[in-house]
Amino acid sequence: MELREAIGNRRSIRYLDPDRPVEIEKIQCMLEAARIASHFGNNNAARALVVHRETATEEQLASLPSPVGGFQMQLAPVIILWYVEGNAMDEASQRLRELVHCGALGYGPDKVTVLEETLVPLFDSISEFLKGPGMVDMDLGQAVAQATLIAFEQGLGTCCQGSAEWSVVEKAFNIPESCRIVVVQTVGYPAESADAGGQRPRLPFESLFQLNSYDNPFPRSEEVVSQLTQDKFFQAAAPSTNREEELEALRQKYNLPGSGMI
Numbered sequence: 001m002e003l004r005e006a007i008g009n010r011r012s013i014r015y016l017d018p019d020r021p022v023e024i025e026k027i028q029c030m031l032e033a034a035r036i037a038s039h040f041g042n043n044n045a046a047r048a049l050v051v052h053r054e055t056a057t058e059e060q061l062a063s064l065p066s067p068v069g070g071f072q073m074q075l076a077p078v079i080i081l082w083y084v085e086g087n088a089m090d091e092a093s094q095r096l097r098e099l100v101h102c103g104a105l106g107y108g109p110d111k112v113t114v115l116e117e118t119l120v121p122l123f124d125s126i127s128e129f130l131k132g133p134g135m136v137d138m139d140l141g142q143a144v145a146q147a148t149l150i151a152f153e154q155g156l157g158t159c160c161q162g163s164a165e166w167s168v169v170e171k172a173f174n175i176p177e178s179c180r181i182v183v184v185q186t187v188g189y190p191a192e193s194a195d196a197g198g199q200r201p202r203l204p205f206e207s208l209f210q211l212n213s214y215d216n217p218f219p220r221s222e223e224v225v226s227q228l229t230q231d232k233f234f235q236a237a238a239p240s241t242n243r244e245e246e247l248e249a250l251r252q253k254y255n256l257p258g259s260g261m262i
């Protein structure tokens with residue numbers, strides 16, 4: 001599948017097959033994609049702890065957030081805790097040196113002086129600030145986005161999960177204080193149809209993006225839209241025909257909230 005079609009087809013999959021294990025190699029591929037994502041200052045502050053339902057403890061599983069009906073965590077064979085390691089920023093100057101030495105930053109013959117006299121002191125002075133929410137969370141977002149596409153390419157479904165109370169999860173999984181969970185991601189083989197009911201709604205393009213000035217919407221070319229449609233980037237809008245019946249069948253099969261069985 002071409003990249004455009006893959007991006008258009010990827011959806012949050014909330015209904016996962018709890019009885020079909022996920023090959024650990026496929027999770028590794030997701031993590032490999034996260035590792036080579038772009039990271040601010042190349043600090044690799046984006047980290048992950050993989051939770052394997054079969055072998056995790058009851059206490060660990062109970063700590064996981066289940067904001068939507070509680071069923072998503074219960075169905076997922078694998079849950080990835082994506083977190084930021086703040087201490088990574090303490091080594092920011094070393095990462096900068098590596099970037100200069102590998103030719104990523106082209107400062108010419110004076111590169112070492114420029115690096116040591118300008119960039120390094122700057123990064124050293126803001127390293128504490130950089131540990132807080134901001135750039136490093138962006139890193140994590142990029143890492144998760146790449147991992148998500150690789151998961152999709154391998155036939156897996158994923159869905160991110162938020163929480164207002166990560167400290168309980170961090171404690172249950174021995175995550176140190178220097179680290180901050182940002183999001184967790186359920187992973188498994190989809191129990192629902194491949195299109196998961198179709199493209200979920202989004203706000204109008206013109207209301208989201210601008211060109212040169214905030215009051216000037218970015219011009220959306222119909223030709224580009226038409227090409228993307230041809231490339232299967234755009235999919236039929238949700239809900240697909242029979243989506244409600246599919247959801248009810250899933251609720252019945254897995255005894256989920258709203259099925260009338262609990």
Ligand SMILES: Cc1cc2nc3c(=O)[nH]c(=O)nc-3n(C[C@H](O)[C@H](O)[C@H](O)COP(=O)(O)O)c2cc1C
Pocket residue numbers: 010011012013014067068159160161162163183200
């Ligand atoms: C950072 C983040 C946190 C999310 N948290 C939740 C969540 O707690 N529960 C949930 O059901 N979906 C969650 N989602 C999934 C979104 O609701 C979903 O992406 C959105 O409805 C659009 O659907 P789509 O991803 O299928 O296009 C989250 C997504 C992101 C990116």
